[in-house]
Amino acid sequence: MPEIDPARRASQVASALAEVRARLDRACDDAGRDRADVQLLPVTKFFPASDAAILYGLGCREFGESREQEATAKVAELADLLASAGTGEGADAVRWHMIGSLQRNKARAVARWAHAIHSVDSVRLVDALSRAASAALAEGERPEPLRVLLQVSLDGDPARGGVRGHELTELAARTEDADGLELAGLMAVPPLGADPERAFEALAGVHRDLLREHPRATALSAGMTGDLEAAVRYGSTCVRVGTALLGSRPITSY
Numbered sequence: 001m002p003e004i005d006p007a008r009r010a011s012q013v014a015s016a017l018a019e020v021r022a023r024l025d026r027a028c029d030d031a032g033r034d035r036a037d038v039q040l041l042p043v044t045k046f047f048p049a050s051d052a053a054i055l056y057g058l059g060c061r062e063f064g065e066s067r068e069q070e071a072t073a074k075v076a077e078l079a080d081l082l083a084s085a086g087t088g089e090g091a092d093a094v095r096w097h098m099i100g101s102l103q104r105n106k107a108r109a110v111a112r113w114a115h116a117i118h119s120v121d122s123v124r125l126v127d128a129l130s131r132a133a134s135a136a137l138a139e140g141e142r143p144e145p146l147r148v149l150l151q152v153s154l155d156g157d158p159a160r161g162g163v164r165g166h167e168l169t170e171l172a173a174r175t176e177d178a179d180g181l182e183l184a185g186l187m188a189v190p191p192l193g194a195d196p197e198r199a200f201e202a203l204a205g206v207h208r209d210l211l212r213e214h215p216r217a218t219a220l221s222a223g224m225t226g227d228l229e230a231a232v233r234y235g236s237t238c239v240r241v242g243t244a245l246l247g248s249r250p251i252t253s254y
C-alpha cells in the first residue's frame with residue numbers, strides 16, 4: 001500500500017465511517033429495527049494498527065481480525081499507540097473479535113486477546129478453545145469467558161467452513177458445556193454467488209431453531225460491506241465491515 005499522509009488517512013476513514021453508520025441507520029429504519037440492536041464491527045485485517053487507532057478516535061471500541069499472527073501483533077501495536085497518545089480509556093476498553101478460520105494450535109494465542117470468536121466449526125476447535133480460555137482465565141490473561149459464535153454453512157460446502165444440521169446441534173451443546181466458553185450465537189458468510197437475501201433468511205431460520213435450545217445465544221453475526229442491508233433485514237446483530245471503511249484489500253485476503 002502506498003504511503004499516505006496520516007491526516008489525510010484520518011479524514012478518509014472518518015468520512016467512510018460516517019457513511020457506513022448512515023447506511024446502517026437506514027438499514028435498521030427500513031427493517032423496523034432498533035439501531036442499538038445491531039453492532040458495527042469494523043474489520044481491520046490487512047490494515048495497520050494506526051487505522052484501528054483512527055477508528056478508536058472516532059468512537060469504535062470493537063474490531064474484527066481474521067488471521068491470528070497479524071491480529072496478535074496488531075493488538076499489541078494498538079495498545080502501544082493508545083498508551084502513547086494517552087487519551088481515552090486506552091486498550092482496556094477495546095474488544096477484539098476473531099472472525100477468520102482458526103487452527104487449533106493457535107487457540108492459546110487467540111484466548112489471550114479475543115473477546116469473541118465468530119468462526120468455530122468443529123468439536124476439536126471447541127475443545128482446544130475451552131482449554132485455552134480456561135488457562136487464560138486462570139492466569140488472569142482474560143477477564144471473562146470467550147464468547148463463541150458457531151459458523152453456519154449455508155450451502156454445505158465444507159471448503160468454506162461452517163457446519164449445519166445435527167453437527168451444529170452437537171457443537172452448540174458441546175460449547176454450552178465447555179469450561180471457559182460462552183455460547184453467544186451464530187455467524188455465517190453467504191456462499192459465493194448466492195442471493196444474500198435467501199442466504200440470510202435461511203440463517204435466520206437456523207438461528208430460531210438454536211434459540212429454542214439455547215435462549216441466551218442471541219448473537220447473529222451476518223452481513224459485510226456488500227450485503228449488510230439484507231443481513232439487518234433478517235436479524236443480524238453484528239455486521240462485519242472492512243472494505244467500506246478502510247478500502248479494498250489485496251485479492252488474497254481470505
Ligand SMILES: *Cc1c(COP(=O)(O)O)cnc(C)c1O
Binds near residue numbers: 045099189243254
Ligand atoms: C474480511 C471479512 C469481512 C469484511 O468483509 P468486507 O466485504 O470487506 O466488508 C467480514 N467477515 C469475514 C469473516 C471476513 O473475513
